[in-house]
Amino acid sequence: MRVLTAFAMLLLAMPAMPQNFIAAPREFVSVLPMGPAHVVAGRPAVVEVHLRIANGMHVNSHTPSEDYLIPTTITPATAAGVQWGAVEYPAGEMRNFAFSATEKFSVYTGDVTLRLRVTARAGEHATTATLRYQACDNRACYPPKNLPVQLMIVAK
Amino acid sequence: MKRNILVAGIVIVALAVIGWAGVENYRQRQVAQQKQQELESQRVELVPVGPRSTDATTADAAKGDASMGPEMVNKAAPEFNLATPDGAKLSLTALRKQHKALMVNFWATWCVPCKVEMPWLVELEKQYAPQGLEIVGVSEDDPPDAADKVKKYTAKVGAGYPMVLDDGSAVKSFDVQDFPTSFYISADGKVVAQSVGLVGRDEIEANMRKALGGK
Numbered sequence: 001m002r003v004l005t006a007f008a009m010l011l012l013a014m015p016a017m018p019q020n021f022i023a024a025p026r027e028f029v030s031v032l033p034m035g036p037a038h039v040v041a042g043r044p045a046v047v048e049v050h051l052r053i054a055n056g057m058h059v060n061s062h063t064p065s066e067d068y069l070i071p072t073t074i075t076p077a078t079a080a081g082v083q084w085g086a087v088e089y090p091a092g093e094m095r096n097f098a099f100s101a102t103e104k105f106s107v108y109t110g111d112v113t114l115r116l117r118v119t120a121r122a123g124e125h126a127t128t129a130t131l132r133y134q135a136c137d138n139r140a141c142y143p144p145k146n147l148p149v150q151l152m153i154v155a156k
Numbered sequence: 157m158k159r160n161i162l163v164a165g166i167v168i169v170a171l172a173v174i175g176w177a178g179v180e181n182y183r184q185r186q187v188a189q190q191k192q193q194e195l196e197s198q199r200v201e202l203v204p205v206g207p208r209s210t211d212a213t214t215a216d217a218a219k220g221d222a223s224m225g226p227e228m229v230n231k232a233a234p235e236f237n238l239a240t241p242d243g244a245k246l247s248l249t250a251l252r253k254q255h256k257a258l259m260v261n262f263w264a265t266w267c268v269p270c271k272v273e274m275p276w277l278v279e280l281e282k283q284y285a286p287q288g289l290e291i292v293g294v295s296e297d298d299p300p301d302a303a304d305k306v307k308k309y310t311a312k313v314g315a316g317y318p319m320v321l322d323d324g325s326a327v328k329s330f331d332v333q334d335f336p337t338s339f340y341i342s343a344d345g346k347v348v349a350q351s352v353g354l355v356g357r358d359e360i361e362a363n364m365r366k367a368l369g370g371k
Contacts, residue, residue: 068265068266068305068309069266069268070266097268099268099269099272099354100268100272105268134266136267136268136269139269139353139354140267140269140334140335140336140337140352140353140354141264141266141267141268141269141270141334141335142333142334142335143264143296143335144266144298
């Protein structure tokens with residue numbers, strides 16, 4: 001009987017009203033989930049980072065067509081036992097937009113893969129990289145963003 | 157026995173309330189997701205001459221648009237006091253004392269749509285300055301080279317109207333998320349119209365006239 005009463009009180013103490021739905025902040029680029037990168041210790045390898053650019057959005061490629069545009073970059077953090085090499089960026093897609101009918105820009109849209117060259121010492125290395133991008137759609141642009149990317153490298 | 161029945165009743169009521177809360181929560185999430193999807197689909201289809209401009213008559217209709225931020229129309233324009241590219245200080249109050257109406261234009265050198273409208277602003281500023289209108293550009297370029305970038309670009313397009321470099325305070329107080337965004341301020345210091353994203357030249361001109369007291 002006491003147990004039943006306590007259960008009833010517990011249920012009544014729980015929030016009965018629905019929580020207000022809070023819209024998620026607008027994210028223009030997301031990093032697709034990735035498991036640990038398995039590499040051979042001491043040998044050059046490649047870690048791939050897969051990006052998804054939101055529908056209707058574009059970001060400048062790594063080599064934008066104008067010098068005033070902010071390129072997409074990924075910068076791995078320094079980590080003990082991990083030696084980063086050059087990053088391979090895909091070529092941009094030359095496109096024009098509603099705001100630039102005559103001028104084409106080198107951009108990324110949809111899914112994009114960045115390839116990070118790495119040489120790691122034997123062991124597990126949890127590290128990060130910073131993705132920097134600047135997104136626009138057909139009518140407006142949005143301030144540059146820095147997105148942290150979690151990386152796990154398992155070298156054997 | 158009666159006590160057991162009472163407790164059982166309380167438990168049933170509690171379960172019913174929790175069940176209702178769960179259903180209601182799910183329903184609200186569905187509605188919110190649907191709204192979000194609608195907004196996203198609008199984003200894809202929007203074009204420069206789209207109806208992104210808001211004035212006092214359409215402000216209520218735009219309140220549900222998440223990309224607009226809190227509506228500024230009919231409210232007093234927030235004050236700012238920011239550095240110019242030459243290192244001087246310029247405030248909204250000072251500009252208001254000198255001019256009948258203002259257009260506050262948030263832009264950046266990395267923003268291509270902003271650059272599309274800038275030549276229009278140069279022309280319109282010349283056209284409406286005699287009537288008391290002034291434009292002030294608020295640049296969102298990041299330091300340390302923001303001043304150089306702004307000077308270089310404004311010289312290239314011949315933008316002679318005042319520029320200030322935002323330190324993050326103006327974009328916050330005006331709640332600007334999209335670039336370009338412009339606010340049209342009348343003689344009484346109130347925002348009479350606001351446009352988010354690239355809109356047509358005619359729309360910019362109409363908003364300038366509104367700020368000057370026309371219709």
